[in-house]
Amino acid sequence: MSTINCFCSLLPSTSTSAQANRRLPRHHGLLVRLIKPLSSTRLRVVKELIEAETPEKREITTNGVALERREEEGLIGSHKVEVEEPSKEKKQKQKRKKVEDGNGEDRFKLQNGREVLVEKAYLVGVECKRNDEDIFDMEDSLKELAQLADTAGLTVVGSTYQKLAIPNPRTYIGSGKVAEIKSAIHAFDVETVIFDDELSPGQLRNLEKAFGGDVRVCDRTALILDIFNQRAATHEAALQVSLAQMEYQLPRLTRMWTHLERQAGGQVKGMGEKQIEVDKRILRTRISALKKELESVRQHRKLYRNRRHSVPMPVVSLVGYTNTGKSTLLNRLTGAGVLAENKLFATLDPTTRRVQMKNGNEFLLTDTVGFIQKLPTMLVAAFRATLEEIEESSLIVHLVDISHPLAQQQIEAVEEVLKDLEVESIPKLTVWNKIDKAEDPLQLRKEAEAEGIVCISAITGEGLDQFCNAIQDKLKNSLVPIEAIVPYDQGELLNSIHQIGMVERTVRSGLNSSVTSPLFTSQNFYTHLTFFVNGTSFLAIQRLLYLLEQ
Ligand SMILES: Nc1nc2c(ncn2[C@@H]2O[C@H](COP(=O)(O)OP(=O)(O)OP(=O)(O)O)[C@@H](O)[C@H]2O)c(=O)[nH]1
Ligand SMILES: [Mg+2]
Structure with a gap:
């Protein structure tokens, strides 16, 4: 006092x-x-x-350079993309197929300057009658899954879904559907079958067995993890993705047992079990080492935040569904040069920049990873350090792609994640982006005005003054x-x-x-x-x- x-x-x-x-x-x-x-x-x-307050902290630092965060290093410029080298056996099989098909050229495409084989994928969804939690309907969810597959570099050749009271505990889908997909696999030469929901390790194993051959079965979570792995450009992002991937793999290591058993004609079950235990132990040790390393990254990030607090400027976090234009907006307002493209999960690492308004007032704007429906929980947990940026901001700006046909569903999905992050107490401003692309911008503007929402176009720059004014007004409430x-x-x-x-x-x-x-x-x-x-x-x-x- x-x-x-x-x-x-x-x-x-x-x-x-x-x-x-x-x-x-x-x-x-x-x-x-x-x-x-x-x-x-x-x-x-x-x-x-x-x-x-400690005496050193009392210094008022107004040097902008001290604020600039270094996490974005590496994001600008080309991002790392790992292309899995096919095994010798697989290569031969591909070659054979290429000759047999006579149209092998279609199967290869240039990706980051390298010619890679395009994997054909088939998508499967299940609509559970009892599941009220689903925000998207099945067809929309499958469309999004196709977009995710495309981002991961796969070519989607077809999709199917089934309505079930409850998923089959052995194969997730019914036996008739399994047979139908098997035919599609042969007809389209499918190499990967992707399920829209997370499969249990047992379901994964049974489905691979049922489809036979070299068909790979994966789920939405594995696909998202794969995209994150391809896109992780900084050390911190790579650590976070590795942790999420290992935690995903741990319960699924049982696949190794089948593999060993098959190799030895089913005679060495005990050996396989021992091996699994060893593998699990190795994985657990790696997980705890990764967690430790991430903790030090977290501390480092905290240090940056504290330094930022010593320059007392309000921090505004940009959140939103993936591909809504968060990075484009940051670039437009600050010239940050963050990678922005029409792909899902272009951004994994947060970038903070100072925004100067026309009236001379300033605030810090942080762009961060986009959200998606059915976001894997282990990914949210692994990206905790990154998401803490949101938790410590003075204001959350929820950016919506209002031109998207599923804008309402995307809003709900983002609100779900924000609820999980327990940031409801932080003031929020909703902003409708891509108004330049919307079908009826006049009507939308009317609706927005009535609800205290700001309409902008991060591409054309329309509405950015109103955006800054609205931020200033909202910030005042917490100051x-x-x-x-x-x-x-x-x-x-x-x-x-x-x-x-x-x-x-x-x-x-x-x-x-x-x-x-x-x-x-x-x-x-x-x-x-x-x-x-x-x-x-x-x-x-x-x-x-x-x-x-x-
Ligand atoms: N027409 C139009 N396109 C936009 C607008 N803002 C962004 N875009 C486009 O939308 C796509 C996604 O933009 P990003 O800025 O990468 O989106 P993001 O929200 O950062 O996406 P993630 O990092 O994946 O979460 C890009 O192709 C942008 O050019 C806009 O106001 N109008
Ligand atoms: Mg982005």
Whole structure:
């Protein structure tokens, strides 16, 4: 309480500020008071911040370079894509097929400068009557799965789905469907069958056995993990993806047993079991080593965040379904040069940049990984360090691709993830992007206005001023309002206030102003400001006052 009282007021005082004045030294030049008393929660937060303050942290750093995060390194430029080398046996088989088909050229395409065999994929979905949790209907979900397969570099040759009361515990789908897919596999030369839902290790094994030959069976989770693996461009992203992949593999290691058993004609079950135990142990050791390494990455990231907090500027997180234009918006507002493309999960690593509004106010904008329906939980857990960026922001901007036919479903899916992340207490602003592509932009704008939503086009730049104004308005709700009177000869102080707070009103006054003060007897002119700061900026202002006094 005593530290907060350092904000002295010579303006008509409330009981709190009157108390404050009794204890405080007089400050020359800057008079600050709270426009309204702090709520008890805010008071506690500010108090905690003050108590946590160490002398070094009190420095007000305004050097933008210190803010620039380095995580984006490697994202700019070409991203890493691993192409699995086919085994010798597989290569021969491919060659044979190529000759037999006589149209082998179609099967190869250039990917990142390398000629790779295009794997043919077949998609399978199950609509469970009892499952009310599904936001997308089956056909839409399969369309999205096809987009994911395309992003992973596969060619989708067909798809099917089945309505079931409950999935078959052995094969997920019914035996008739298994036979139907088997025919499709032969007809289209399918190499991979992808299921839209997560399969149990047993179902995976049984399906591979049922389809026979070299057909690979995988599920949506494995496909997403594969895309993430291809796209991980930084050390941190690679670590997070490896962890998620290993956790996914651990229960599925039983496949090895079948493999060993088959090799030895079913005679060495015991040996296979032993091997599995060894493999599982190795995997568990790797998982715990990865977790440790990720913990140190997390600490490192925390350090960056703390450094950012020492430059008290509000942080705004951009969240949204994948491919809604988050990176395009960051690039448009800041020239960040983040990879933005019409593919799912173009961004895995967060990038933070400073945005300067036309009125001179600034905030930090963080672009991060996009969400998707049925997001694998182990992926959310593995990307915890990255997602903490969202948890610690002052405002969440939910960017929606309003031109997408499934915009409403995508909104719901994002809200589900946000609920899981427990960030409901952070203020949120919904923004409809790609308005340039929407069918009826006029009608949409009307709807948006009624709901307090901002319409923009990150590509054309339309609506970006309104976007910045809306951010400023929203941020104010989480900030502390302050009124200050600064003499003209303290011009550099005005700059500092502009850097640490959001200035709402500036009035230049002469001696005849209604505000009178014994401190201004030698001053003729001064600036009367109303601005908003976060809790940490409180400390910065306090520091300014202290410096002025010296
Ligand atoms: N027409 C139109 N296209 C846009 C707009 N904003 C983004 N796009 C396009 O949408 C695609 C996806 O943009 P990104 O910025 O990569 O989307 P993202 O949300 O960052 O995607 P992820 O990183 O995958 O989550 C790109 O092809 C952009 O050019 C817009 O306002 N209008
Ligand atoms: Mg992106």
